[in-house]
Amino acid sequence: MPKENTGHTSPANPQNPSHKTDSINSAKNIESKRTDSLLFQIALFSAASMTVLGGTIIAPSIPHFEEHFADVAHIDILSRLILTLPALFIMIFAPISGFLIERYGRTKFLYPAIFLWSVSGASGFFLESSIYLILFSRAIFGIATAFVMTAISVLIGDYYQGAKRERALGLQGFFMAGGGAVFLVLGGALSDIDWRYPFLVYTSGFVIFALALIMLFEPQRNIPKPSAAQAKTNFNFFRFLPIYAFAFYAMSMFYVVPTQIPHFITHNLGKNGNLVGISLAISSVCTAVLSLFYAKLRGRFSIFLLHSMALCAIGVGFLLIGFMQRYEMLIFALLLVGSGLGIILVNNTSWLLSMAGEGERAKAAGFLSASMFMGQFCSPFMTQPLVRMGDIPFMLDVNGIILLGSSSIFLWWHLREIHKSHTSV
Numbered sequence: 001m002p003k004e005n006t007g008h009t010s011p012a013n014p015q016n017p018s019h020k021t022d023s024i025n026s027a028k029n030i031e032s033k034r035t036d037s038l039l040f041q042i043a044l045f046s047a048a049s050m051t052v053l054g055g056t057i058i059a060p061s062i063p064h065f066e067e068h069f070a071d072v073a074h075i076d077i078l079s080r081l082i083l084t085l086p087a088l089f090i091m092i093f094a095p096i097s098g099f100l101i102e103r104y105g106r107t108k109f110l111y112p113a114i115f116l117w118s119v120s121g122a123s124g125f126f127l128e129s130s131i132y133l134i135l136f137s138r139a140i141f142g143i144a145t146a147f148v149m150t151a152i153s154v155l156i157g158d159y160y161q162g163a164k165r166e167r168a169l170g171l172q173g174f175f176m177a178g179g180g181a182v183f184l185v186l187g188g189a190l191s192d193i194d195w196r197y198p199f200l201v202y203t204s205g206f207v208i209f210a211l212a213l214i215m216l217f218e219p220q221r222n223i224p225k226p227s228a229a230q231a232k233t234n235f236n237f238f239r240f241l242p243i244y245a246f247a248f249y250a251m252s253m254f255y256v257v258p259t260q261i262p263h264f265i266t267h268n269l270g271k272n273g274n275l276v277g278i279s280l281a282i283s284s285v286c287t288a289v290l291s292l293f294y295a296k297l298r299g300r301f302s303i304f305l306l307h308s309m310a311l312c313a314i315g316v317g318f319l320l321i322g323f324m325q326r327y328e329m330l331i332f333a334l335l336l337v338g339s340g341l342g343i344i345l346v347n348n349t350s351w352l353l354s355m356a357g358e359g360e361r362a363k364a365a366g367f368l369s370a371s372m373f374m375g376q377f378c379s380p381f382m383t384q385p386l387v388r389m390g391d392i393p394f395m396l397d398v399n400g401i402i403l404l405g406s407s408s409i410f411l412w413w414h415l416r417e418i419h420k421s422h423t424s425v
Contacts, residue, residue, distance in 0.1 A: 034217070035159045035160065037215075039211070039215055040216070041171065042211065043208070043211035043212050043214070043216055044152070044156070044159075044212075044216060045171050045174075045175035046175065046179075046208045047110070047114060047148060047152050047208055047212055047216075048152045048156075048172045048175055048176055049175040049178070049179035049180075050117060050148055050205060050208065051152070051176065052176045052177075052179065052180045053179060053183050053201075054083075054086045054087070054141065054142070055083040055084075055086070055087075056180045056183050056184050056187065057121075057183050057184075057186075057187045057199075057201045057202065058082065058083070058187060058191075058199065059184070059187065059258070060184075060187045060188035060191040061187065061191040061195040061196075061198050062080070062082070062083070064195035065082070065195050066079045067195075068128070068195055069131050072131055078131055081135060081138075082134065082135065082138055084376075084377055085135060085142060086138050086139070086141050086145060087373040087374075087376045088142065088373075088377055089139050089141075089143050089146065090143075090145055090146040090369060090370065091370045091377060092146075092370075093142070093143045093146035093147070094150055094366045094368075094370035094373065095363075095367050095370050096366070097109065097146050097147045097150040097151070097362075097369075098150050098154075098362045098364070098365055098366020098369075099362070099363055101150055101151055101154060101362040101366070102154075102359070102360070102361070102362035105218055106151050106154055106155050106158070106362070107216060107217065108218075109147050109151055110147065110148065110151035110152070110212065111209070111212060111213060113144045113145075113147035113151065114144075114208060114209045114212055115205075115206075116144040117141060117148055117202070117205050118202055118204075118205030118206050118208075118209060120140040120141040120144060121137075121141050121199065121205065122199055122200060122202040122203045122205075123137045123199070124138075124196065124199035124202075125197070128196055146366075146369060146370075150362060150365050150366045151362075152172075153349060153365040154361050154362045154365050155216070156169065156172060156349075156353075157353045157356070157365070158219035158358075159219060163295065165350070165353065166294065166295040166298045166299075166350060169295075169346045169350050169353075170291050170292050170293065170294035170295050170346055171292070172291070172346070172349075173287070173288070173290075173291025173292070173294060173345050173346040174288045174291045174292040176288075176345070177284050177285070177291055177338075177341075178284070178285070178288040180284045180287075181281040181285045181288065183201060184277055184280055184281050184284065185277060185278075185281055186198075186201060234360075235360045235363040235364065236360075237367065239355065240352060240364050240368075243348060243351055243355075243371075244367055244370075244371040246307070246348060247368055247375065248371045248372070248374055248378075249406070250341075250344045250348070250375065251371075251372045251373075251374075251375030251376055251379070252375035252376070252378055252382055253375075253399060253403060254314070254337065254340075254341045254344075255375065255376050255380075256379060256383055256396070256399065257280065257283060259379055259380050259383070260383060260387070260395070260396075261279065261280070261321075261330075261334075262276045262280075263392065264321070264330075264392045264393075265327070265330070268325060268391075268392060268393070269325065269327050269330070271327060275327070279330065279334060280334075282331060282334055282338070283335070283337055283338035283341075285338070286334070286335045286339050286342065287338040287341045287342035287345070288342065289339075289342065290338070290339045290342030290343055291342045291343075291345065294343065294347070294350075298347070302417065303350065303354075304411075304414035304417060305410070305411070306343050306347045307343075307348075307410040308407045308408070308409075308410035308411040308413075308414060309340075309343065309407075310339075310340040310341070310343035310344045311340065311344075311404070311406050311410065312403075312404060312407040313336045313339050313343075314336065314340035314341070315399075315402075315403030315404040315406075315407060316333075316336055316400070316404075317334065317335075317336035317337040317340070317400075318333070318337070318397070319396070319397060320332065320333040320336070321333045321393070321396050322392075322393040322394070322395075322396035322397035322400060323397065325393060348368070349368070352364055352365065352368055383395050383399070386398055386399070
């Protein structure tokens with residue numbers, strides 16, 4: 001005999017899918033309010049700025065560093081490894097960090113990575129007796145940076161959606177470039193006092209660690225069970241290959257600025273070393289400003305058109321430096337190069353996050369980090385042969401032409417997408 005309908009509804013079943021969805025939506029609404037707070041954003045984007053401070057802080061100390069360890073064999077090579085070794089370890093560990101963060105959670109790795117970044121970075125101040133111990137600490141520093149960089153990129157994708165994400169990516173770029181400019185000048189001032197003092201700047205990471213511990217949180221994620229979403233969550237590296245290839249190329253071109261421009265200023269233009277830090281800082285400030293306005297630019301232009309414009313700006317900047325060879329023109333050209341990078345850094349991450357699903361975001365971001373730092377590491381190997389064939393202006397002219405050609409490819413891609421959208425209507 002069927003049961004009589006009493007008209008009463010049964011209590012919400014925690015196993016009911018609709019009840020789970022309501023709970024997740026409610027949790028996400030609470031998270032949205034937290035992520036809009038000023039202190040939360042300071043904690044998040046300060047952690048993001050840590051990823052670009054690896055070599056920026058101590059770069060001005062390298063000449064003094066070589067003097068201190070003058071009796072060590074091959075000090076000219078070892079001193080430069082202090083700057084490049086972290087990038088090598090980021091290349092190796094960024095993809096690994098992506099898989100671990102995707103499987104076990106974001107903040108579980110972010111908090112210890114920030115703490116390790118601070119300890120390993122500041123340890124150079126106390127390791128003045130051995131260059132090899134400093135190099136070991138820089139390797140650990142690179143591993144920590146890989147986890148911080150991947151976790152922060154993924155958290156931004158988790159915390160923000162749509163237009164809010166575009167604004168958040170712009171703020172991330174602003175903090176990264178702005179922090180780089182500030183610490184470049186600060187590192188130069190401290191290195192004039194003592195070559196070890198810039199290492200102490202890394203202790204600022206302990207403040208960021210405390211802020212992150214208090215403000216950041218593990219986001220609520222709505223990922224289907226593996227049996228139901230196996231095909232969706234399997235990471236396909238080749239789907240993101242154009243993004244990774246572009247990140248590698250763009251970063252290798254931008255790294256011409258810190259690796260080649262200082263020599264160009266002092267030798268080709270005959271200026272003193274004080275203008276090197278100022279010139280590079282100007283480029284970083286421009287990167288920061290353009291990153292801040294990214295959301296507005298993205299509202300008007302497509303990802304492909306923004307990439308085309310950015311590559312064009314960097315290419316024109318290189319050609320101006322190579323052809324004009326005047327300090328005033330160099331400053332204007334570095335403004336163009338910094339503007340191009342400001343767009344590319346944010347735009348490429350936006351491109352990746354727009355393609356990556358919730359179950360593959362960390363893995364995709366890990367390979368993006370590896371691609372960027374591989375570009376940094378390989379930049380001298382890609383540009384120095386051209387310098388040997390001619391000189392720095394020759395190298396800049398050749399790469400400027402290649403950059404303009406690359407810009408035209410993205411312009412074609414943009415026009416193709418417009419044509420496809422019109423024909424599909």
